Amino acid sequence: MSVLHPGLLAAGIAAVAIPIVIHLLLRRRRKPIKWAAMRFLLEAYQKQRRKLKLQQWLLLIARCLLVVLVGIALARPLVQSGVLAGGSAGRTVYLVIDNSIASGVRAAAGGTALDRHKQAASEVLSGLGPGDRVALVTLAGPAAGVVLPASADPAAVRRIVEGLEPLDSGADLRRAFELVGSDARSSADAGKSASVVVLSDFLEGAVDLSAPLPAALAGLDDVRVIASSPVASAPENMQIVSVEPIWDDPGDLRPGQVSVRVRRVGAAVSEAVSRRVRVFGHAERGLGVGGAHQKPLADGVVRLARGAQEALAPLVLDREQLDPGQASGQLVLTAELEGDDLPADDERRVVVPLRDSLRVGLVAQRRFGAQRMTDFRASDWIRIALTPLLSVPIEVVDLNPAVLDAPQLAQVDVLIVAEPHLVQDAGWGQMRRLVDRGGLVLVCPPTDANIHLWTDSFERAFDLPVRLAREATTFAAPVRVVPAETTSGVLRLIKGELPELVRPVTVSKALPLESEEGVFETLFAMEQGQPWMISMRAGHIEEQQASGGGGLVLYLASSPDPAWTNLPLMPLMVPLLQETLRQGIAESGSRATTVVAGEAFVPALGVRELVLEREGEPIHASASVGGGMTLRRAGVWRGVDEQGLRGVEIASNPDADGARTGVVDAGALRAWLAGASGVGADPVTSVQWLDGEGSSEGIGQRATRSPFDLPLLLGVLALVLVEMVLARWASHAGPWRMGRGVRDASERQAA
Amino acid sequence: MPARGGEATHADATLYLHPQTLARLGTLELRAKMIVEGVMSGMHRSPYHGFSIEFAQHRAYAPGDDLRHLDWKVYGRSDKLYLKQYEQETNLDLMLLVDASGSMAFGTRSFASAAGTGVTTSPDGRVQWSKFDHATATAAAMSYMALRQGDRVGLNVFADKLVVGAERSGAQGQWRRIIDALSTHPVNQPTDFLRAIDQAMAKLTNRALFAIISDFYTDPAAIRTALARLRHRRHDAMLFQVVDEAEMTFGLDEVAPFEGFEGEGRLRIDPRSIRQAYIEAFTHHREEIEKTARGFGFDYQLVRTHDWLGPPLASFIASRNAVLKRRKRR
Structure with missing residues (x-):
């Protein structure tokens, strides 16, 4: 036997103390009455003592029993129908409804797949008894426990189900089963029978037969999976x-x-x-x-x-x-x-x-006066490469490496650090902030330094996934440079011409990577395989790194100086710098600006909330503790920072893979779903199809009823009457209580 | 009822002797005088008419007898020598015993109610008209009446032992001594009735009329023993049981702790739950006291603190006359 509201039962039992406490409180307050004829009082009390004690105990028991009975009645004890003797009480039904993008498929007869799921859910809910508890999990990725742990209020769950609408992310059956399994193990009803009712069309986008489901229900013997049959024909x-x-x-x-x-x-x-x-x-x-x-x-x-x-x-x-x-x-x-x-x-x-236009900050000591080409330093080569013609929309700003500050860096989108050995620690910190807000920093070693101690500050400031050597390597013979296989979009526009452009480029001296500790992209490599130009994300925030958050840091292993490489003299120099910077800043700044519904991403720094403006109420999505976000709706979301200011927009796209509408073989699906019950689970016994018409019977046949409602009510009423009679009897109030002997005595005394 | 007098007189007497009237009288002395005057004025024929030397019997002459007592008329008719014997009727000896145990301090009637407008407390500051107040007023009135008739009056105020007393006397200052002795307070002690009677009897050499004024909240067996001793010593006795109205009806309705005056302890009880048993116990005890008293030939009178003093005083007078007549017959 169990109860529907254990809290009320506990409260009822605890309330037994109320009559006792009232009795004790009243006892304390009375002042004694001085009475001369105490001998008669004591004599009368001795005569009536046992009777009075009995009265008091009966009254107290009746009152306590009344309180307990009211508590039990409110808690609604339950017994499984037909198994009054020793059966387990109400079971839990986990209602898993597919509201993913595929549930928006319109049927020829009208209505969507989700409408059918809602109808089926309604029938399941109708079949539940008062002892059953129902949980609701929606499948739109990431699957959400909308009502979890299970509730004893199916009407409320029904209202929530009726309000569901198709979302734009794919179905997430894995997480749904994990949620159900976790709750079934941890809930107070653990050990009792439970049903997981999965209502979905099980289209190709929802079911990934190639990857087995996690055995989330393994070991839960009393939990069975009831799934709606997969659709037989694929909608176009x-x-x-x-x-x-x-x-x-x-x-x-x-x-x-x-x-x-x-x-x-x-x-x-x-x-x-x-x-x-x-x-x-x-x-x-x-x-x-x-x-x-x-x-x-x-x-x-x-x-x-x-x-x-x-x-x-x-x-x-x-x-x-x-x-x-x-x-x-x-x-x-x-x-x-x-x-x-x-x-x-x-x-x-x-x-x-x-x-x-692109504003590029060139971090190098500025030199005045015209120089001959033979006097050019790396920064001069870079400046010429960035602005070969006046019409190029790039503006170069010279920045003193010794005094880099926030106002200066706020003016630029990109920093090229040609003389990093002159940058102070504060300057590196400012550069890190530029990268964190989506900027791009390209660093190359200084031409003249022998020992490159600046690399320590560089690595530390950006939490780089690589370590740089402190001494440059001079090659005996110039080494050729080759473009690397990369997925980075930094060089995508000149990708086709790269082999031709790179061929004449050679390297005489380089400050190579000493060790590789994390993820980075090699854009160019030297002949022997060592990375020559790499692209990487500033580290430190793991989620940020994993999702591609944060700006880009590029490192060129050779100073753009003829002493190090012939790159400044080669045609590659101009497109390399210009496109690297332009596409790099695009990639850097596009941090999490286009996402897929259902997939986790990290929004731009400072964004704490996203708002989707649609007809009606705006929809809000908040960042999780780690800063990550998942959107289930497609649309243009607008970021809101901590100050409530709206900033960047994020385009959320529907999950095209989740919307694949190919059909799945029923047998294979059954075996796949059985995987949730553990390896080796029998698909036939562990997964049953939910008949659309008999769903309520299928679920409701073991539903429980509360057979005690009426008897408890009658019991409470009977106890109320008993208490009233006992109270009247014990109080000795009223003339009807006065026996003949008393009346006679009183009358004699009065006479 | 004191007399067969007219209604007006009776009404006056009632007025004088009503506790409300008594309470207004500041001193006990004045109270007693007013009571007696009220009683006396209500009498149609005073029973107090003095006593004289009366013939008792004849006996045969024996040599050496005083010839002055020879009845010459008898000798003249029968020629036999008989001596006339006369009985010298002394005045009555009245012994007042007033209970001053703790329970006598109880009273539910307020002084304000008893005294009417303007008087809310007793001269000593109490606000309740107690059983002891009623008892002392009764005793004072009785002693006043007895002294006026030339009786000798003694007083013992007792609880578990003698508290205060006045030796038996008919002298002129006796009234003052009695009033002084009555001007005391109850003590927080139980009644030792037997001891009080023994102490009172120890000072007596002749027969006396005992007027015992108490609530008699003690063991009836002790009372029986005490009265038996009185009867054995050929004393007469009148028992005046002073009770408060609330003690008789026990009309309280709220649950409360009750505490005795004489160290009986405390009992928390719902009065309604034991009212029947209480009244039965009270009535049974009272009836047993009365039955015991009458069994020894003594008078018993219930005195309610809410009533006037006429009945007890009338009972006292009737009893006194009956005693005198009995003695005369002997």
């Missing part, structure tokens, strides 16, 4: 899987094209299909582009040939709309595909940083 779905801006020219500050990749799933792949794709722009400030009501920046058609599942559609952006000339900031490009049965994945966004 076309989705945008990526949108990439393309810069036509390395000098451009605006993308000229957008590459939209489209995929189709579930449809008859054998048929050719074409769909209209449009791209809209939305800028936070300055640009007058935006919204669906505006003219699209690009409009085209994507065609999938017969048998093809994916197609790439390059769309040319309307530069006239895009280039008003004065704006900088962020541009959100939204690609929209002509609608289908699953509209959620038919649009995708990308955030593109907009800049009018």
Whole structure:
């Protein structure tokens, strides 16, 4: 036997003390009455003593019993129906509902898959008895325990279920089972029977048969999985899987094209299909582009040939709309595909940083007066490479390495440190702050130093994943430089020409890496394999590092001086520096500006909350303790910092993979779900299909009822009557209590 | 009831002897005088008419007898010598025993209620008209009446032993001594009735009328023993049991701790729960006292502190006359 509200039972039992406490309190307050005829009082008391004691005890017991009985009645004791003798009481039902992006698939008959799940959930809830407890877990990644631990109020759960709507992240069955397993082990009802009712279409996007489920329910013998049957036919779905801006020219500050990749799933792949794709722009400030009501920046058609599942559609952006000339900031490009049965994945966004010009701080001692080329130092070569022509939108600011301060660094987007040995510790700290807010720092060794002690400060300031040597290596013969295999986008625009450009570059002297302690990208390597130019993230915050947060730090192992390398004299110098800086700052600044719903990311530093402006109430998402965030809705979210100021925008895209609508074989799915019950669990016994029509019977047949409600109520009423009679009897109040003997005695005395 | 007098007189007497009237009288002396005057004025025919030397019997002459007592008329008729014997009737000896045990301090009637407007406390500051107040007023009145008739009056105020007393006397200053002795307070001690009677009897050489004024809240067996001793010594006795109205009805309704005056301890009880048993015990005790007293041929009178003093005083007078008549017959 168990009770529905254990707290009320405990309170009822504790309340037994109330009559006793009242009795003791009243006892303390009375002042004694002086009485002369005490001998008769004592004599009468001796005669009545046993009777009075009995009365008092009966009254006290009745009152305590009444309080306890009221507590028990409110706690509603339960006994499983049919097993009154020794059966276990109410069971727990974990309702796992798929509200992922795939649950938004519209059926031919109208309504979405989630509507069907809600209906099934409603039937399950209707089949529960008063003793059952129900928990609710939603599958939209990351799966959330909306009602967890289980509640005894199915009506409240029903209201929550009715309010569910499809989100834009994929189904997260793993975490859902982990949540259920964890709760089943830790809850007060552990050891009692429980059902995990999973309501989903189990489409391809929700089920990853290649990776087994965690055995979250292993060892829980009384927990069984009841799942809705997987759908037999796949709804047709076309989705945008990526949108990439393309810069036509390395000098451009605006993308000229957008590459939209489209995929189709579930449809008859054998048929050719074409769909209209449009791209809209939305800028936070300055640009007058935006919204669906505006003219699209690009409009085209994507065609999938017969048998093809994916197609790439390059769309040319309307530069006239895009280039008003004065704006900088962020541009959100939204690609929209002509609608289908699953509209959620038919649009995708990308955030593109907009800049009018790039301000580069060159950290080196400034020299005045005209110099001959033979007198050029590394900083001179760098300056020339950055501004070969006046029309190049790059502005170089000379910064004294000895006095780097915050106001100076606030003016620049990029720092090139040509003489790092002159930078003070405070200066390195300022540079670190620049990187943390999304800036880019390129460091190369000074030309003239013999011992490079500055590397200690450099490594310490940025928590670098590498250690640099303190002495430069001079090669006997110039060493060639080769481009490395990299996924970094820093050099993507000149990637095609790199082999040609790099071929003549040689290195005579370098300050190589001494050890590698973490993740970094090698952009160029020396012939013998040593990294020559690397890209890395400033470390220290692990999550930040893992998610690509923070600005970029580039290290060039040779000073751009002919004594070290012939790079300054080679054609590579100009595109290398310009593109490295431009794409680097784009990559650096684009920290977590385009994310996928359901995937964790780290927003820009200082952002504590994201707000999605939609029709109706704004939706808020807060950063977790570690600073990470996960969004379940697609859209343009706006970051809010600690001061409540709104800043960068983050484009959240629907989880295209989670929206794959291919069907899954029922047998394979059953075996996969059985994996949650442990390795070797029998799929047939551990996983049952939930019949759509008989779901309530399937769950409710073991539901429990409370058979004590009426008897307890009657018991309480009977005890109230008993207490009243006893109280009246014990109080001896009223003439009806006075026996004949007393009346006679009183009358005699009065006479 | 003191007399067969008119209603007006009776009403006056009631007024004089009502505790409310008594309470207004500042001193005990004045109180007693007022009581007696009230009683006397209510009498249609005073029973106090003096005593004289009266013939008792004849006996045969024996040589050596005083010839002055020969009854010559008898000798003339029968030619036999008989002596006339006369009985000298002395005045009555009244022995007042007043209980001053702790329980006599009890009283539920307030002085304010007893005295009416303006008087809220007794001369010694008490606010309750106690059983002891009532007892001393009664004793004072009795002694006043007896002294006026030439009786000798003695007083013992007792609890577990003699507290204060006045030797038996009919002298002129006796009234003052009695009043002084009565002007005391109850002590927080139980009653030792037997001891009080023994102490009183020890000073007596002749028969006396004992007027015992007490609540008799003691063991009835002790009372029986004490009265038996009185009867054995051929004394007469009147028992005046002074009780408060609240003691008889026990009309309290709230649960409270009760505490005795004589160290009986404390008892927390709901009065309603034992009222029946209490009244039965009280009544039984009272009836047993009365039955015991009457069994020895003594008078018993219940005196309520809320009532006037007429009945006890009338009872006293009747009893005194009855005693005198009995003695005369002997």
